[in-house]
Amino acid sequence: MSTATPPARSRAPHRTAALTAAAVTGALLLTGCSATSSSSGGGGGDAGSASDLHALLPAQIRSAGVLRIGADLTYAPIGFKAEGGAPDGLDVDLANALGGLLGVKVQFSDVPFDRLRLGLQAHEYDLVMSGMTDNPQRRDGTDDQARKVNDGLDFVDYFVTGTSIVVAKGNPQKIAKLDDLCGKTVALQRDTVQAVLVERQVGACQKTGRKLTVTETETDDQALALVAQGKAAADLNDTPVAQHAVKNGRAGGQFQVVGPELQVAPYGIAFAKEDSALRDAMVKALDQLIRSGEYDKVLAKWGLGGGAVQSAVVNGSF
Template sequence: MTASSTRRTTAAHSRLAAVGAIAVAGALLLTGCGDQTKDKNNDSGSASTTSAPLADKLPSDIRSAGVIKVGSDIAYAPVEYKDDSGKVVGLDPDLAAALGKQLGVKFDFQNGTFDTLLTGLRSDRYDMAMSAMTDNKNRQEGVDPDTGKKVGEGVDFVDYLTAGVSIYTRKGDTQGIATWEDLCGKKLAVQRGTTSEDLAKQQAKKCPGGKKLAIEAFDDNQQAQTRLRSGGADAVSADFPVAAYAVKTSGGGKDFEIVGDQVEAAPYGIAVAKKDTQLRDALKAAMDAIIANGEYKTILEKWGAQDGAVKESVINGGK
């Protein structure tokens, strides 16, 4: 989730209203896991290909198999995570199930750490990656954001939501943090490979001497939360829907609070290998179909993400 600069956005700021809506999901427990194995309890169901209106748009091998393998970091509530029964739930799995009805296939979510998902896509472990992944030029072109060097072929994205990045602290212990500049001299916990880590690295370069920003990167956001909760970090940065969910649910809403405004509002996208243009276009057609029939809106409202809704899906809309 690479970003080029830290800027405030009016649209992102308005989405702070979504915190209340996310409370609907507050009864669900955060129980993600970090293995690389298939989740046998996942059930992103589908209609049969004989009745699905867009089945003929899929590549023949996927249509015959009846399954799309999805790489996902299933520890990022409320976007995707496991409930207390071990079932994969969240915004992305619900959207995938709706896409499945249009395409006549099942979306099989397979768990992996976020920073390995694109590698798994390139090696054909997955057919696509859907994991609150920000669409940006670096990922489209296969460029390492730290070095600026090309490290892979890149991927195409089917964009489906807009979200920004937030900072949260222990409740009542903000330590004066309201902006990214205020993090200088503090310790920030982030998830490895995310926009939050990229923004933290950018900010660290701007901090004056004697006020270093210390960054701790973890495999998943739950580990970052644990670090903050224990006092080992001063703040955590994560995508706004995830930060808002953590604030509402952790400790019954008593552990954390969001500070400042969202920054870097950008599209979430489904990542597909460059060679898989037919699959990419089928996914776009299915996403546009559920936007048009209202199912998309219903799912976003369920998870408190309606303020990030898009009017149509876009391919490679990230900057």
Template sequence: MTARSTRRTTATTRIAAVGAIAVAGTMLLTACGDQTKNNDSGSTKASTGASAGTSSPADLLPADIKSKGVIRVGSDIAYPPVEFKDKSGKTVGIDPDLGAALGKVLGVEFKFENGTFDTLVTGLRAKRYDIAMSAMTDSKERQEGIDPETKKKVGEGVDFVDYFTAGVSIYTKKGDDQGIKTWADLCGKKIAVQRNTVSHDLAKDESKKCAGGKKIAIEPYDTDLEAQTRIRSGGADAGSSDFPVAAYAVKTSGGGKDFQIVGDQVEAAPYGIAVAKGNDKLTQAIKAAMDEIIKNGEYDKIIAKWGVEAGAVTEAKVNGGS
């Protein structure tokens, strides 16, 4: 999902490419990696990492989730390598792996349910999901339920448990960058992006700055993969995604022959797990579980598995986005 605007805005992104992506990751603020095996859900046995006499992360869970043994996760499962379907149809990626690790600590299953990115927050409000985990950027606007374009309040907002850092990159067809190096170079050109992502917001903001009537023609799509298809066919001059997603597309699409990243990544910001306002117990349980897997080394193993070490964090934070 570039950093998705949700940054995935202020927005979304995604096997043998692990080594290549890891190298790319050292060049920029974040990275994104390769496909490897993944556990779809966590075990139902809680971690015993807490010392005697102290609460474990599992103890913090709301009673209804404990009784169900499941955390329903809203996710746009078309954003490799963050979350996507492998050739067998299995949900894999950075987020599913982290969800499985969190589930082991909390003693519940993280059940990923597919949805379009721009409906995940409303899905939380409607209680279709318990959390949203989908390369979603933590921003003050999202926390407060503010529309990033109109600046008007459109909802109650969400709380975030931040767990990764990612920036946004521009990419073009390989060997045909058309002089595009920065966002300003997109004036007078066409860009394909995922709808309601940071990339979408950045394109709209940049277009307002274009001189001489040379605005950016913006084509938004439901998924990042659809935007990639448009660029690959020559229907758009460039695309933009969270760096991990863009890097993965560059390394894997067409065997590495379809795309290239141009310029530097911008708008580095935290990815957050979104929780509906007022569900403080669940927020704190997830934060405690994330801190636990960071402490016990499982987090680093997963981040390294996907070649995205450059975006790793050393602690989970609540609402750390700006």
């Protein structure tokens, strides 16, 4: 996660995919949204109705009438499965609202987070909306040493958040900051910005002679379970997810957040580099959703209004 953000109203208290459809961990999940017209104002001559926005979509999406979205639905309150298995969460509600403006239905594929990018670049879905942080490495397709490892992605930024340290309730290992993790074990979901952050901390801990051990898991619930069981001192995850775990208890334990929020950056809707037409249509739809006030209503529903952005930004983090 990078330290820069797109313009935001205020600040509030992440994630690559299946090479084949068989690797998708859940069946396709369909959520319908009817086409709607917006009478909201706004400058710049942006499209003002669902029919206008629909015309901006690539032909194959207009013909299918469906926008296919890859998401890891294990990350409440951002994206998860409600009772009965239906997709739910901030990203799901925003996607449905955007689909309505674009005049298409929204269809979710439930995919492990560390496989989302590959599935997107293989065109198994049209975009990824899964609490994925927009950062230079994901945009440029580079690793932490700036080596080119894939074709990279484009992002339309839509929400701002940071990373929090989650520990067992009562903070038995007295964690207050990253340096307190030296000499201990940390659990976290693989291929996230938190994994990169902790890898850097591993080097810092080595200089002190106190090894930081990292256990990477497929889901954040698995990481939280290790904290609850005393097998890890802490889990690092996105602040809304951390706060949800504290409020609701998850993975068989009770938790608390310690220390300051780290590395604030935007979530972005992710697109393959060649899908610029779809990306640009989504920019207009998101801007219209923001102007209409529906965007704020969705964030308020999940108690996440502090992460609101003022407008859609393409590749805004640095």
